[in-house]
Amino acid sequence: MNKLESIGSFFRQGIFSYKALFGWLDPKVYILTKIVSPIFQLIFFCSLARFAYGKADVTQWVIGNSILMCYLNTVFGLGGIMAEERNFGTLKLIIATPYNKFVSFIGRSLMHITDGISTVLICIAAGIIVFGADFSKVNVALFAADILIAVFAASGLGMLIGCCGLVIRDMNLLMNTAATTLLALCGTNFPVERLPLFLQKISYCLPLTRSIQAAWMIAEGNRFGAVSQLMLQEALLGILYMLAGYCTLAIMEYLSRKKATLDIF
Amino acid sequence: MGEVINAKGLIREYESVKGMIKKERIRIEALKGVSFEVQQGEIFGLLGPNGAGKTTTIKILTTLLAPTAGEAEVLGFNVFKDAKELRKHINFIFGGERGLYWRLTAKDNLNYFSDLYGVDKRTRAKRLPELLEMVGLQDRADEKVEAYSKGMKQRLQIARGLINDPKVIFLDEPTIGLDPVGARDLRNIIRMLSGMGKTILLTTHYMYEADELCSRIAVINAGEILALDTPERLKNMNMGLSVLEVCLKDIEKKDIHAISGMDGVDAVNLTSSDHVSVLRVHCAEPYAVLQKVMNLLRKYSVTGLNIRQATLEDAYIKMVGGNE
Numbered sequence: 001m002n003k004l005e006s007i008g009s010f011f012r013q014g015i016f017s018y019k020a021l022f023g024w025l026d027p028k029v030y031i032l033t034k035i036v037s038p039i040f041q042l043i044f045f046c047s048l049a050r051f052a053y054g055k056a057d058v059t060q061w062v063i064g065n066s067i068l069m070c071y072l073n074t075v076f077g078l079g080g081i082m083a084e085e086r087n088f089g090t091l092k093l094i095i096a097t098p099y100n101k102f103v104s105f106i107g108r109s110l111m112h113i114t115d116g117i118s119t120v121l122i123c124i125a126a127g128i129i130v131f132g133a134d135f136s137k138v139n140v141a142l143f144a145a146d147i148l149i150a151v152f153a154a155s156g157l158g159m160l161i162g163c164c165g166l167v168i169r170d171m172n173l174l175m176n177t178a179a180t181t182l183l184a185l186c187g188t189n190f191p192v193e194r195l196p197l198f199l200q201k202i203s204y205c206l207p208l209t210r211s212i213q214a215a216w217m218i219a220e221g222n223r224f225g226a227v228s229q230l231m232l233q234e235a236l237l238g239i240l241y242m243l244a245g246y247c248t249l250a251i252m253e254y255l256s257r258k259k260a261t262l263d264i265f
Numbered sequence: 266m267g268e269v270i271n272a273k274g275l276i277r278e279y280e281s282v283k284g285m286i287k288k289e290r291i292r293i294e295a296l297k298g299v300s301f302e303v304q305q306g307e308i309f310g311l312l313g314p315n316g317a318g319k320t321t322t323i324k325i326l327t328t329l330l331a332p333t334a335g336e337a338e339v340l341g342f343n344v345f346k347d348a349k350e351l352r353k354h355i356n357f358i359f360g361g362e363r364g365l366y367w368r369l370t371a372k373d374n375l376n377y378f379s380d381l382y383g384v385d386k387r388t389r390a391k392r393l394p395e396l397l398e399m400v401g402l403q404d405r406a407d408e409k410v411e412a413y414s415k416g417m418k419q420r421l422q423i424a425r426g427l428i429n430d431p432k433v434i435f436l437d438e439p440t441i442g443l444d445p446v447g448a449r450d451l452r453n454i455i456r457m458l459s460g461m462g463k464t465i466l467l468t469t470h471y472m473y474e475a476d477e478l479c480s481r482i483a484v485i486n487a488g489e490i491l492a493l494d495t496p497e498r499l500k501n502m503n504m505g506l507s508v509l510e511v512c513l514k515d516i517e518k519k520d521i522h523a524i525s526g527m528d529g530v531d532a533v534n535l536t537s538s539d540h541v542s543v544l545r546v547h548c549a550e551p552y553a554v555l556q557k558v559m560n561l562l563r564k565y566s567v568t569g570l571n572i573r574q575a576t577l578e579d580a581y582i583k584m585v586g587g588n589e
Contacts, residue, residue: 001385009380016377020366089363092329093425097381098352104381257331257345260279260324 010107018111021084022077034119038069039126045189046131059134062127063215064188067208069123070151071179073116078109078158079175082165091166092262095253102246105162109155116151137221146218146227149235150211154182156241157207163245166252167261186212207241210234269433269464270303270326274335277321277488295321297488298335303466308459310479311468314585318488319468323435326466327357339433353382356431358422360438367411371402371421374410375428382429396424400454416447423454434458436467440474452478472578476500486585496577503575503583506531509546509555511562512569516542520561529554532583541568547575547583 001009019025042065049061085091095101127133135143161178165171185195185203192203203209214230256262277296283289296318303309311319324330326337328348337344342351358364366374375396379389397403400420410418419439426434436455440448455478459465469475475482476496483493492499516535524546525533531547544562548554551572559567 001383005386006383009383013377013380016366016369016373016380019373020369020377025368088366089359089361090366092324092359093364093378094381096327096329096352096357097378098349099381099383257329260330262329 010103011110013104014107014110017081017108018115021081021088034072034115035122038072038119038123039130041069042066042123042126043130046127049189050131057134058131059127059219060216061189062124062131062133063219064186064212066120066123066127067147067150067212067215068182068186068188069119070116070154070208071182072119073112074151074154074158075161075178075182076158076175077112077115078105078155079161079178080165080171081105081108081162083169083171086165086262095166095256095262101253102249105159105245105249106242109159112158113148113151113155116154117147120147120151135219138219139223142224142227143215143218146211146214146231149231149238150208150215153207153211153234153238153241156238156245159245160241160248163248163252166249166256167259169261182206182208185209188212205237207234207237210237267305268302269305269307270301270309270337270339270466272302272322272326272335272337273300275299275322275325275332275337276334277318277325277330278333295488296325296332296335299485299488299490300335301483301490301493303464305464306459306462307481308455308465308467308479310475310482311466311485312470312472312475312482312581313468313485314470316487317485317585319470319485320437321488322485323357323437323466323468327355327435328352353429354431355433355435356426356429357435357437358426358439360419360436360441362415362418362442364422365410365418365425368409370407370409371397371413371424372406374421375424378425378428384429392428392430396427399427399457400424401450416443416450419443419447419451420454423451427458431463433464433466436465438468438470440469440471448474472581476577484581484584491584499580500577503547503577503580506547506549506575506579507551508573508575508579509548509551509558510569510571510573511544511546511558511567512541513544513562513565513567514541516544516562516565523561524558527554527557534582536582545579545582547579 042062045065046058046061049055050058082091085094128135157178161174164174168174185199185206186208187203192200192209195203210230211234214227217227275296276294276298279293279295281291281293283291299318299322311322313319321330325332326339326344328344328351331345339351340354344351366377369377372393375393384392394403397406400423402417402421402424410421413421440451443451452474455465455467467478479496481493481495482499484491521533521535521544524530529548529550531549533547534545536543546554546558
């Protein structure tokens with residue numbers, strides 16, 4: 001296989017895997033899971049914020065909750081890949097191929113990153129329609145870059161979780177814990193600086209915290225210079241999570257062969 | 266002919282945990298020192314009942330499982346240390362309907378695995394139609410797998426298993442759950458693969474299948490190889506023996522032991538299903554023991570009686586001991 005074919009194969013695998021594993025491709029399931037449910041979650045938290053803080057303008061919560069919603073793809077989509085493969089009985093087939101599993105995993109993340117971004121955009125649109133969120137001062141290109149970095153960083157976390165699926169059967173426990181941790185600690189609905197110190201430290205180890213802060217600043221009219229540090233740190237955090245995922249995958253593959261966990265249900 | 270598979274003293278232990286608060290670790294020895302060699306181009310059968318260690322052996326040889334002790338080489342590669350290199354040259358097919366992406370078409374399934382095995386575009390363009398034709402799915406290649414029958418899924422599994430043109434193919438109970446026609450078609454494909462020079466390791470618990478396909482058979486039970494020979498020689502192990510078959514509703518263990526202790530009785534085993542048990546008494550002179558056996562079974566409801574020559578299946582059942 002030459003280089004051009006390898007690149008084609010990399011992208012094709014992502015598309016095949018996405019089509020093969022996710023029932024979201026069914027219009028009914030997609031509308032309910034990726035549109036209706038996130039919009040209602042957004043409405044809930046924005047209404048709660050309006051009531052609790054007594055503010056008419058809930059743009060901050062629209063932005064925070066919209067970006068947070070990418071966890072549907074990044075945490076549950078990517079995190080559940082191994083578990084889904086196991087359900088289909090294809091996990092052992094994938095492991096037994098000579099293809100680099102981590103490269104395969106990255107290929108698979110591309111569709112989730114794209115789909116995650118679409119969910120964020122749908123939620124923002126819903127926030128503008130339902131709550132009149134104000135994006136008049138936003139630099140669109142910078143805001144789009146921030147969303148991309150946010151979804152990329154969250155994908156790193158999802159991949160790290162997903163790798164554990166080689167040896168852990170009940171992936172829902174891990175994925176739900178990660179999702180609720182992001183919900184509670186990313187500063188979306190509760191300010192990070194008001195959290196206890198040790199939780200603040202955890203907040204800044206999580207993806208999305210910095211990109212949400214940067215998004216708020218961009219919405220207030222700030223330019224790249226003001227948010228660059230936050231965005232770069234977020235991108236770096238995403239890379240660190242991916243590297244951790246790479247090491248974890250190698251360890252988990254070794255353990256799965258030692259502990260015979262590829263077929264456990 | 267060269268040696269393609271070499272397993273030496275394979276041991277594999279599984280550990281499970283019992284209890285919630287006071288946890289107790291249980292170790293199960295699935296393989297207890299399994300050794301065998303397979304020659305190039307051979308169809309080698311691993312024959313044994315459920316839980317005998319057949320799948321564990323295949324998983325070790327296909328790099329999916331590390332042995333607890335012992336060593337195995339396939340095509341000269343150590344199955345644990347050289348797994349990455351070995352994976353390019355082998356493939357495996359597990360029985361049943363899983364192991365395919367049901368939401369994809371047959372063609373997409375094969376394309377996906379072509380990517381994972383690094384099959385280039387030109388080779389793929391030639392190989393995919395050939396494989397689809399070989400397994401008789403060329404007309405339904407663009408349909409989603411979820412619409413396929415069990416036999417079609419199993420045939421697609423075969424095509425998937427050949428996507429990288431492997432030198433060695435591992436087949437784990439490939440005909441399980443198939444109807445007789447589907448099973449026969451699959452056996453024809455296996456014969457065709459052998460004709461193409463592929464080395465095949467096949468596990469099955471169907472005696473006739475092993476007899477029909479394999480050049481050599483290893484009978485495995487409880488993690489140990491009980492016999493390893495050609496089907497003909499395994500059959501000869503029972504030459505001159507007859508089997509007295511008694512169908513009855515139930516029988517106490519003490520009576521089975523009493524029959525096994527009778528003069529002239531070679532072996533006894535019992536296979537039971539929901540409504541009927543079949544007691545098989547292996548002996549050289551069935552009419553000499555018939556009276557004694559029937560006297561002992563007088564208290565039971567005997568529904569059938571048959572005396573026949575021992576077959577390869579009897580040799581197998583005698584070795585693995587039925588399900589008694």
